[in-house]
Amino acid sequence: MFMGVIKTKEFRDVVHGYISVPAEWCTLFIDTPIFQRLKYVEQTSMRPLYPCARHDRFAHSLGVYHLAVSAFPRLARNTAPDALGGINLADYRPAFLAAALMHDCAHAPFSHTFEEHYNRHCRAERLLLSLVDEPFRNDFAHWQAQGKAPAEHEMFSAAIFLKHYSAKFQSLPGAGDPVLVARMITGCTHSLADDPRQQLEDCLIHLINGPAIDLDKLDYIVRDTASSGVNNVSIDVQRLLSAIEIVRGPRRLMAAFRKSALSVLENVLDGRNFLFRWIYSHHTVQYYDQVLRNAVARLDEILSPPDKPGAFLDAVFSEEVFTAPVPFGPFRVYLPCDYDILGALKFYVADIPEVRELLGRRPALIPLWKTQAEFEHIFRDASENRRTSVRARVEEILRPALGEGARCMVISVKPKVIEIENREVFVKLFDEPVAFEDLAKGWRQPTAEKQNVSFFYVFIPRERADRLRECVQLLRAAPV
16 A cells, blocks of 8 residues: 655764654654754763864754664564564554654753753652653652662653653654653663563663663764764664664563674773763863853852742743743743853853853863872772762862962762673573673673772862972872
8 A cells, every 4th residue: 555755854964974854753843942942952061172072962862863763673673573472563663763852852951060950859850750640650769769760851851742742742643652752761661560561661761761771872972972083982883773672581571682783782881981981071071060060050149039049040940941931030041051051151250250261261270180090099098988088178188288268179070981780781692682791701891990989180279280299199198
């Protein structure tokens, strides 16, 4: 039967080439103010280090959608029909693609720098739970009790999707339940999953937002690498996607990779760890991120009434600003993005010293050390308790070298250096799913860096640069 031609729109992407999106999806999702706002939200905070890394959440969202479009037919092709027990995998395609496209639809201005404000007073969590069904709420509580609550931007993006796009999504042929899209965005799997459909849904949820390797991570690893120009490992994305399938394990269905993708799985790990260790945790990136945080905190103090501290942040990071402009002080807040925050800061440049530092990109403070390796060398003999004690007393310890009242900055950093563990990723070997970590023991040594929870930078005034060595010695010799 002739089904007609599906009209599409083509987006030229620096990473994936041409990304084809049905025109209907552009009308329903992409060509809307909420989604278009993502063009003005930077993907990362790395531009102080790599000025050419100018890429945004809009392009990333299209990239994850493209990977989902590529992955789904391969998943269907590779999966044996009897593994699904008669479940039609195609029924889940609309939800899978919608979650990939909309997973960041409400990301905060400056991305992760300010996303915590979405959940001030648990607002994002309450909004999301008011829009989902009881099984979702029960599963959310279960995972939250185990310390696995979604990130703030994930909860808020899922809530904004349900509130503003549920009806649009359900207008698609065979769309299914929009709450499943919210599960995929937040990574909220079924806590029991004793039903084959729930097990299959959990597989798809983990492919969008999983604990180790998913399409979201896959896109940002290759995109951040390409945009920055950094020499990272090469990842054969198409080889990895062509190896995905659903297999039946001893107790449940699970997503697994064919053994042909083993080398790519290792490269994904190494590529992601490289970015977190050397780029996202770089002292320059961390410093300007903290300066921006300080500036916005001061802006909030200026604009919020004395009896309502945090009122400006509550307005900017609210549900209401995604619907209509909200008046606040001299501004009207609507679909806030990076430029709105920067414009508000420039308005108060005379009152907030950090603004000039942001605009001029000449740091007022310099780091005592520049890498985690240097930190570990300096504090190689210090226990975790001693490191914590030094971090809490930096100004006191450095007073003899810097003088009374000298400004210091301490920034705690936790690079998300990972190894695949806890049976998170499986490889199909001799028709059985085998945990990647078990296979990798023969050639791959897990890193110890993930155990370090006390890595921190210390910044001192630029004019005290001649005291740098003295400061390091004082910190190294400081008693508990």
